[in-house]
Amino acid sequence: MIEVWVDGSCFPQGDGSLRLGWGVLVKKNGVEIHRDKGNDIPQAAMNHRNVAGEILAILKAIKWCQSQGITEITIYFDYQGLESWATGAWRTKLPFTQAYAQAVNESGITIHWVKVKAHSGNPENDLVDQLAKEGARGK
Structure with a gap:
C-alpha cells in the first residue's frame, strides 16, 4: 500500500509578497520511501496561497x-x-484548479482520498506541514 501525505504553506512577507511551499511524504507499507519539498509555485497560482502549495505537492507526488x-x-x-x-x-x-483536476484525472493513477484534520498531532501530517514550511522558507 502506497500512502502519500501532502501539505502546503504560506508566509506573507512585509512587502506584501507571499512565500509559498509544499511538502510530500510517501510511505510503502508504513515505511518512508520518499520525501520532498519546494517552493516552485507558478506565479499565476500565488493568489491561491497555501492551497497552491498543497496542489503542487499532489502534482509532485503523482509525477x-x-x-x-x-x-x-x-x-x-x-x-x-x-x-x-x-x-x-x-x-x-x-485555470490553476482546472489544470490540477485535469492532471490528476489524466495521471493514470488510481487515487483514494483520505481527509485528515490539520494540526491534530498526526505525525505524518505534522511532518509534511514542516516540510512545506521549510520549502516556503527555501531551506
Whole structure:
C-alpha cells in the first residue's frame, strides 16, 4: 500500500509578497520511501496561497509515483478542495484548479482520498506541514 501525505504553506512577507511551499511524504507499507519539498509555485497560482502549495505537492507526488511505476495510491490531505476539485464534487473555476483536476484525472493513477484534520498531532501530517514550511522558507 502506497500512502502519500501532502501539505502546503504560506508566509506573507512585509512587502506584501507571499512565500509559498509544499511538502510530500510517501510511505510503502508504513515505511518512508520518499520525501520532498519546494517552493516552485507558478506565479499565476500565488493568489491561491497555501492551497497552491498543497496542489503542487499532489502534482509532485503523482509525477514521482509515475516515475516509479506506482499505479494506485492513497492521498492524505487536510484541505477538502484537493479531493473535491479532482473528483468533480466542486467546480474548478480558475485555470490553476482546472489544470490540477485535469492532471490528476489524466495521471493514470488510481487515487483514494483520505481527509485528515490539520494540526491534530498526526505525525505524518505534522511532518509534511514542516516540510512545506521549510520549502516556503527555501531551506
